[in-house]
Amino acid sequence: MTTHDRDERLLESRIPDFDSHAALARSRERIAREGIVPQPSRTDALVARITLSRGAWLRPAVAAAAAILFVTAAALTGLADTVLTVFEPKQVATVQVDPSQLRGIPDPSEYGTLTWIAKPAPHAVPDARAAAAEAGFTALVPASLPSGVPAGPRFTVAGEAKATFQFDEAKARAAAARVSATIPPMPAAIAATTLTMTGGPAIMQQYGGASGATYSGGTVPAGAALVIVQTRAPVVTSNGATVQELRDYALAQPGIPPSVAAQIRAIGDPVRTLLIPVGIDPQNARLVTVRGTQGYLIGDQTGLGSGVFWLERGYVIAVFGSLKESDLISLVNGLH
Amino acid sequence: MRASAVLDRRMEASAATLRPARTAAGELPAAFERLFVREYGRVAAIAYRVVGDAAEAEDVAQDVFTSFYRRHDPEASYAPSWLYAAAAHSALNVIRGRTRRERRESSVASHENDRVSDPEAETIAAEERALVRATLARLPDQAAALLALRYSGLSYAECATALGVRIDQIGTRLRRAQEAFRKEVLRDDPRP
Numbered sequence: 001m002t003t004h005d006r007d008e009r010l011l012e013s014r015i016p017d018f019d020s021h022a023a024l025a026r027s028r029e030r031i032a033r034e035g036i037v038p039q040p041s042r043t044d045a046l047v048a049r050i051t052l053s054r055g056a057w058l059r060p061a062v063a064a065a066a067a068i069l070f071v072t073a074a075a076l077t078g079l080a081d082t083v084l085t086v087f088e089p090k091q092v093a094t095v096q097v098d099p100s101q102l103r104g105i106p107d108p109s110e111y112g113t114l115t116w117i118a119k120p121a122p123h124a125v126p127d128a129r130a131a132a133a134e135a136g137f138t139a140l141v142p143a144s145l146p147s148g149v150p151a152g153p154r155f156t157v158a159g160e161a162k163a164t165f166q167f168d169e170a171k172a173r174a175a176a177a178r179v180s181a182t183i184p185p186m187p188a189a190i191a192a193t194t195l196t197m198t199g200g201p202a203i204m205q206q207y208g209g210a211s212g213a214t215y216s217g218g219t220v221p222a223g224a225a226l227v228i229v230q231t232r233a234p235v236v237t238s239n240g241a242t243v244q245e246l247r248d249y250a251l252a253q254p255g256i257p258p259s260v261a262a263q264i265r266a267i268g269d270p271v272r273t274l275l276i277p278v279g280i281d282p283q284n285a286r287l288v289t290v291r292g293t294q295g296y297l298i299g300d301q302t303g304l305g306s307g308v309f310w311l312e313r314g315y316v317i318a319v320f321g322s323l324k325e326s327d328l329i330s331l332v333n334g335l336h
Numbered sequence: 337m338r339a340s341a342v343l344d345r346r347m348e349a350s351a352a353t354l355r356p357a358r359t360a361a362g363e364l365p366a367a368f369e370r371l372f373v374r375e376y377g378r379v380a381a382i383a384y385r386v387v388g389d390a391a392e393a394e395d396v397a398q399d400v401f402t403s404f405y406r407r408h409d410p411e412a413s414y415a416p417s418w419l420y421a422a423a424a425h426s427a428l429n430v431i432r433g434r435t436r437r438e439r440r441e442s443s444v445a446s447h448e449n450d451r452v453s454d455p456e457a458e459t460i461a462a463e464e465r466a467l468v469r470a471t472l473a474r475l476p477d478q479a480a481a482l483l484a485l486r487y488s489g490l491s492y493a494e495c496a497t498a499l500g501v502r503i504d505q506i507g508t509r510l511r512r513a514q515e516a517f518r519k520e521v522l523r524d525d526p527r528p
Binding site: 009010011012013015016017018020021023024026027028030031032036038039178 | 362363364365368369372373374376377380381384385390393394397398401402405406407461464465467468471483487488504517521
């Protein structure tokens with residue numbers, strides 16, 4: 001027997017037959033004994049969807065994010081051979097996208113090689129002071145907490161993350177071939193380009209909920225009543241291709257809907273605009289004004305949960321929790 | 337990303353519609369019971385693949401369903417994936433020595449058929465289960481979880497959704513995980 005055979009056998013050993021009805025009876029008993037009352041949480045649902053279905057929904061988001069990176073800035077064209085800032089968002093704007101229209105797009109991450117220089121490595125810290133000392137900034141905190149949100153936040157800090165992305169035409173072609181797509185030739189300037197992406201540090205405040213439930217390889221604030229994340233806005237620089245070249249190449253990829261391309265081309269200050277790819281769902285996901293700037297809100301008035309994020313003084317700030325939309329906006333406007 | 341792709345339409349309904357329907361005494365909401373009966377076997381199998389002990393696997397499965405019951409809509413489209421991922425990671429937490437209630441002394445009646453008449457074969461099988469458990473405990477979380485899911489019978493697509501990775505990455509990740517598993521087994525027990 002080869003070692004390979006043995007490993008297969010080890011992993012394929014017989015699994016007992018489990019009696020689901022007997023188990024259900026035990027579960028009923030436990031739930032009754034412990035008095036467990038289900039409280040479906042939109043926050044948890046949102047986290048679950050983000051964590052579990054990354055493959056399904058993130059692809060168009062990544063595609064859109066790549067398009068963001070590639071978006072043009074007329075003021076910066078013609079500056080090849082210097083380090084260009086191709087993305088440093090100061091504001092948010094939405095681009096209406098139907099994810100089903102983007103399925104034919106080769107995965108942008110396959111257009112080159114991502115190399116981490118520094119990973120964020122999130123870790124718990126005792127309090128706000130320790131968080132500020134590590135992150136190098138003081139996080140905004142609520143002026144007051146809505147009823148139902150317990151005081152005493154837990155703080156998590158993630159250090160600065162830095163990565164490079166080196167374009168690779170052969171890899172891009174191979175990836176496109178796997179989804180039966182053909183991509184246009186990669187311009188020499190882009191093939192020779194490395195993008196450098198920097199983000200963070202970040203501070204997360206979690207009010208209520210478990211100290212962190214681990215699944216899908218990540219620690220998420222399960223059951224939290226309120227979460228506030230503040231991170232330095234990401235910056236992307238290019239050492240070669242201009243923003244114009246990057247944009248033209250991105251928008252020439254197969255499967256980019258003309259309507260999306262038109263919206264991206266129409267962005268007035270694309271380098272400083274974080275584009276949010278969204279479907280048309282104005283009742284539950286829309287731009288709102290918070291703290292004198294535009295933010296993006298997902299929410300409702302039922303109290304099940306709402307989330308909003310915006311850019312402010314060089315930070316991306318996200319606040320979400322089991323709150324009504326109106327309470328969330330009040331809380332955000334009171335942050336100091 | 338469409339907002340509706342992030343927030344299930346059910347989640348956009350009123351709070352009232354998310355509250356479980358009233359049920360007869362002792363029974364849980366019908367949607368949860370259907371989910372439980374449909375998925376319990378798989379969830380317990382995933383846990384068993386990791387912990388190698390039927391009673392302990394059932395403990396993990398009970399905890400996973402209870403956690404889901406507390407915070408999630410049983411009709412959410414992500415429910416099975418959530419349960420599978422939670423089973424794998426919870427079972428890995430168990431074998432990595434996290435706080436855990438003591439193992440139960442006796443198995444439930446449904447495991448009568450685990451018992452084999454050949455004591456020597458059972459001893460070997462127990463040793464192998466211990467080897468798998470120790471090996472998975474040393475692998476990176478995502479690799480161990482992928483092996484647990486795949487060798488519990490999940491398809492590539494189901495593994496991809498549960499682990500939050502693209503389906504076209506599963507084959508490569510699985511090969512790497514198998515290779516890592518093989519190396520660890522050889523380190524522990526070089527017998528072929």
